[in-house]
Amino acid sequence: MNEIVTRLLESRRLVVPPGDREAVDAHWARMRALRATVDESLLADSEIALTYDPACAPDE
């Protein structure tokens, strides 16, 4: 089983039956691939300025 998936499931204290592990791995890989296609500009919160912009920093 993928190392990250194993660690995540352990941290959630969830026991996955051996028969499910390959499919959970495949799902994880599919979700990673999908995540890689996400338009990152959509992740910037539109309500709260989360990103530090040095151009906007006050003069010291």
Add this chain to the structure above:
Amino acid sequence: MSDLAARSVDELSGLIEAGQVSPVEVTRAVLDNIGRHNDTLRAYIEVYRDDAMAAARDAEAEIASGRYRGRLHGVPMGVKDNLYFADRVTTMGSKIHAGFVSGTNATVVDRLSDAGAVFLGKLNMHEYALGGTTDNPFHGTCRNPWDLSMSPGGSSGGSGAALASNMAVAALGTDTSGSIRMPAALCGTVGLKPTYGRVSRFGCFPEAWTLDHVGPMTRTVKDAAIVLDAISGYDARDPSSLDRPPTRTAGRLPTTLDGVVIGIDEGFFLADVDDEVERCVREALDALRGRGATVRSVSVPGLDSCEWALATIDICEASTVHDANLRDRPEDFGDGVRLLLECGQLPSAVEYLQAQQIRGHLGSTMQRVFGAVDVLVGPTTPTRTPRIGQTTATVNGREVDASRSLWRLVGPASLLGLPCLSVPCGTAGGLPVGLQVIGPTLGEQQVLDVGHVLELDQPMGSLRATAYLEGLPVAD
């Protein structure tokens, strides 16, 4: 009068009100079909045969005494088995809830009851609505009446199959990630996912609470409007309910679309779509142009990001709903659903919130798009109908992952809570194809208008699923 079970709500209501047809005759005709086909199709989990006949007799007496309640009075309907009926078992299509009895009705059940509908029973579904097939390990595999080897879609597959085989005149489904629209498309019926909050979810077992909707499934668009008008409106018992009065759409459906602007983002909605499905959609667009609509190409930036955002939110919320049972009795879930719930434990809080950020941004983008067009359209599903038991479907002969493909195009309206109708627009390989019509928030009238006008052109011709069923032996 012949073929009563095949009539629409709109047709039957006129006949019932005029006293030309009795609710008892209609209910008996529909129950006869259930007797003929349900062993094969597995559309119903439970049939309320005696209670349905009693309710039909009550409706008959009430109407005869001059107390006609409206267009659903005496009309036999099926309800998906994740909507609660007081003092009756509601299974959610599961083993875990096989004995669950609610003390109250779902609000939608109360509203249909007030409207005088006759309840036929509870319709089969994918276990806990967590899947797109209605291959139910506990209540039987629901089959597509157009071809028994094919999937009816899901999770409201029982509703779609019952309508296509005249085992209900109208039905209710639920839709979190396409569960009304996909079976409507695959079964050649109509399905409407209303705006999020337009129809109460009180008494509907949750799948993913920021995405769940209850809506009508019918054989015609006008019938969907009639059912929506009966079940919509504010409900204080549902915290997400919108403070709006019930809709009044059925009496306002037009016959032309003069002045209506229909947008299509071909880069998203026609990418990786089967050629025959695309042909049906383009023919539907031609028909809509012929009825006065303007069709315009649009681009909606960010739609490709919907799939990840929707999948993340859906599985995280579903895993939260089922967390205790997943830990305490995982063996009591079907294999596919248990797997999905295990996967829902993997995303981080950051990923869930990023998915919600995408939702917020896309919602704003979509609002701008609806400043320029009245509705957006595309195919409901991009593939040929998947075969029962197969995890793949085909696009131009190429095998693709069935569930991912089926969910891709229904995703944006799910994620953004927008009203969305699936209406039949032709056939591919002899099986139905659905056109999806998406409207702005609270734009149910616009999507129903477009669907209704398309229906006037009869894109399905005289084809009916029951032509296939007529050759089947009678079960009892």
